Amino acid sequence: GERKWIFHTIPGGDEFGNDTWLNESWRYTGNNGVWGQISVDLELGIVYLPTEMPTNDYYGGHRHGDNLFSDSIVAVDLETGERVWHFQAIHHDVWDWDFPCAPVLVDVEIEGRPGITKVIAQPSKQSWLYVLDRETGEPIWPIEERPMPASDVPGELLALTQPFPTRPPAYDRQGVSEDDLIDFTPELRAEALERVSNFGMGPIFTPPVVADPDGSYGTLMLPSTGGGTNWPGGSVDPETGIFYQYSFTTMVSLGLVNDPERSDMDFIRGNPAGVAPRDRALTIRGLPLVKPPWGRISAIDLKTGDILWQIAHGETPDNVREHPDLQGLDIPRTGRIGRVGTLITKTLVIAGEPGTFTTPSGERGAMLRAYDKVTGAEVGVVFMPVGVSGSPMTYMHEGAQYIVVATSGGGQAGELLAFRLGE
Template sequence: MQKITGIALVFAVVGLTMASLAAAQGGAVEGQWPTYGGDLGHTRYAPLDQITAENFAELEIAWRFKTDNLGPIPEYRFQSTPLVIDGMLYSTGGSRRAVVALDAENGELKWVYSLDEGARGAASPRQLSGRGLAYWPGDDEGTGARIVYVTPGYRLMALDVATGRPVPTFGTEGLVDLKTDNDQQIDPTTGEVGLHATPIVAGDVIIVGAAHRTGGNPRSRSNVKGYVRGYDARTGERLWIFHTIPRPGQFGRDTWLSDSAVYTGNTGVWGQISVDVELGLVYLPIEAATGDYFGANRPGDNLFAESLVAVDLHTGERRWHYQLVHHGIWDHDIPCAPILLDITIDGEVVKAVAQPTKQVFLYVFNRETGEPIWPIEEQPVPAGDVPGEWYAPTQPIPTRPPAYDRQGVTLDDLIDFTPELRAEAEERASYYRLGPIFTPPTVSRLEGPLGTLTAPAQGGGTNWPGGSYDPETQILYVSSNSSLGALGLMPPYPGQSDMDYIQGNAVTGPRTSGGSGSSAGGGRSSFSVPPRPRLSPEIRRRAQLTVQGLPLLKPPYGVISAIDMARGEIAWQIPHGETPDHIRNHPALDGLDIPRTGQPGSVGTLVTRALLIAGEAQAHTNASGDRGAMLRAYDKSTGDEVGAVWLPAPQSGSPMTYMLNDVQYLVVAVSGGGYSGELIAFRVPEA
């Protein structure tokens, strides 16, 4: 048996009351932040207004907490959103995903728990600190409150909230092995499944998703299936399982032709999950099936891949579903939490759920029934020419709201700062296929096309941070990344994969980094990369989606959109983020007045009674020569910037806020660009 070791260091025993979890929607209550999204509906809203437009630029740092010593090496991708309950702040951190409890007033460390999972942790497809944790408040029978999270090695752990020690009555000494009792065989060490996202706790049920390696170059068409499970918060006993790829006799099995459901994997929930406790429904945003860009091995529409599925909180039974992408070959995983919101339409209050997506459609449904709030039309989409591929003839396109960022690529989208840059951009684009959204990938050829240009790029659009919602104004806010990608396919190298095609480019070859599908048992493939033919510099440049180092597409490159959910209309849009240094300082643009372009990247937003708040995804150099990023505040009704404070590194986790001893705090995780993970807490200056 593999040995695992854990250590809890307790610096003080902290007395806590039983704080109640937030309701399904309506925002974080009582000045706390008890769940990842503020409430179980992931509105990321707090009804606080001490931090305002008038004082935001004057915010001072209340405390800061570096995570370097929470693992064997520093972490440079620190994505946590902490919890705050009864004056204590809880977060994951460090390269080993330790858990810390801090005094929320001054950042003092109260306890830390760290688990060394050895080879299992090292083999995990989802390492580092993840995105946070969840909280169970205990019960009236004396069972104490708990912090729960998923380790890098895919174990569900429960810690005593006061001491940080594993709860001995939960699972086996505080641990539930998520690679077991999963209705499939998974190698305990190398089985390719993990989770960056947090579990979610609703009532006495803990719901846990599943994630895999990125799937552009699978080593096999066969992989672990990303089933979702519910567990008893007291004992760790499995209560239910939802098969995201239906088993024989289950609804949706007939959407997997040629018996492809037997071996196909993925279809996990790697983003956050939302819950409406009153309705007893759990909302699952499900990812793509194995093979992000090639699906000949899985003909059919492939339910429940790329679907929003509502299941019963207590049984896991499907109540309704809606597939947002049929037979996905674009990596359009549903990446983030569905947002639960009550909206007024024609004088009637409707319980709704809104799903941001990588393809920058916002799909909106009645969250009780799954019926679209506004019509969603099945529209014909282009067919492709990849040998053996199965193509869905239509895709579901919402009629409202409109797409909230650029979709597809045409010549009109190319950079046009100067005629010379425009001409070079057109020449570069001529080696690719252009078209509307859902234009399929193509086999990459040196003579062209090298691939299909796609916007948003494969990462979105909107990715894991998702959006936020103001229940008082019924406005939803969402950030999006407007960068460009290319979808090209190539046969794999000998021994690299058992699939006919994987992601690649004829200039650079098949992609060799990452790649899901080592098989459910966890075996690894080994292969040699043969020498690539020598190509001229002119041909090598064709693979670059840039022009003289500038983006091939015109700005904006990062956008925040405000969407009026009562009307299904975009209220305003702004470029978010300072113009990157390489654009501001580019010699070809010298003397040109380039408005703020925004920045590519995924950032989370926070909405309060007073402000919309979001940090920048990239570092830039300020007028003083310092490298860092800005945490910006916007007027909620207009999008006008009303204040900003300096960060030493980009925002890498979504911001949150809380009230303690009559002081509002604003906390954000930063990292990247050579800066290791840190939590920074801001407050209004003391009088």
């Protein structure tokens, strides 16, 4: 039970990376730990730490610098805890896009590289899959440092550049433009355009702003602070090197306020004073401001960095199918927002729905769905009374195979549902 080693994710005075915390902000800054799952390569003797961001999530005026080892994959020696290598995905994060889930370890024959490469693939809230050589930390495909705009928030000093993976492409939408707004009808589109006129928009890494009732209420952001991807993470087929990732699309606004009653920090996240919730809501007539799909599964080839297919995952919600302004319209399956993981078999991708809907028979529930892992075509469904809250798992017992999912929601207590596969 004695401590074997410790690695400081906020490096101390004489430790590597301490110079990325200006004005000795390392002494008082919190968080920056690992809140997702940790992965280990026993053969290499390396532990992979997907780290979070420092305090506070949306304002870095009290922690100038790149803030190592925030938003990083840190590889440390299993026996000593010494740093082997690190990769920082976001410098000086003010978007709450820290790593939420376990890095996935797989050996892949990469196109254009000799032999087998030991790969680490890290899903992210910002919907990039970071693919690195897990022995050295070198990117499999180039990751470019691109210039970023400055912040106009008093006291904030953003990083001059941010890393942009060149492959694989983002597996969900990034940044907000008018093209992302709902367009089911011209009337809904017009209302959406009117609503966003009070907010800032831009590409990924557009900075937060001070919330102003007479100006911008905040910066609209895709993916949201929850992702993209959250803690269930993704899964990989070790035989084909294809990675399967659920992600969701939901918009948030990042506005900052000075509120001494809530915090002694100069700025924290908040809403513009005096603006009614209905006037800053990111919905139009009860519909999300951003157009679907709102949940999807992507198949990503780690051999080439290509996205092979994407499908909407999750049935269209009742409030959309039954919306009076949408009657008579042919709306494809929209997908659903939630915490969803994928299970891979020899032939299938299996994932549960995070929300409920009314089936043609009148039952209200959700589906456990199976897709052909080569094409993404749906090949089967099983009814569940509520949606899932995590990843499926499978096990064998007395010669039979079972699939288990965790479910909760809709006023129902969390429980595990087990399904036995047929003979």
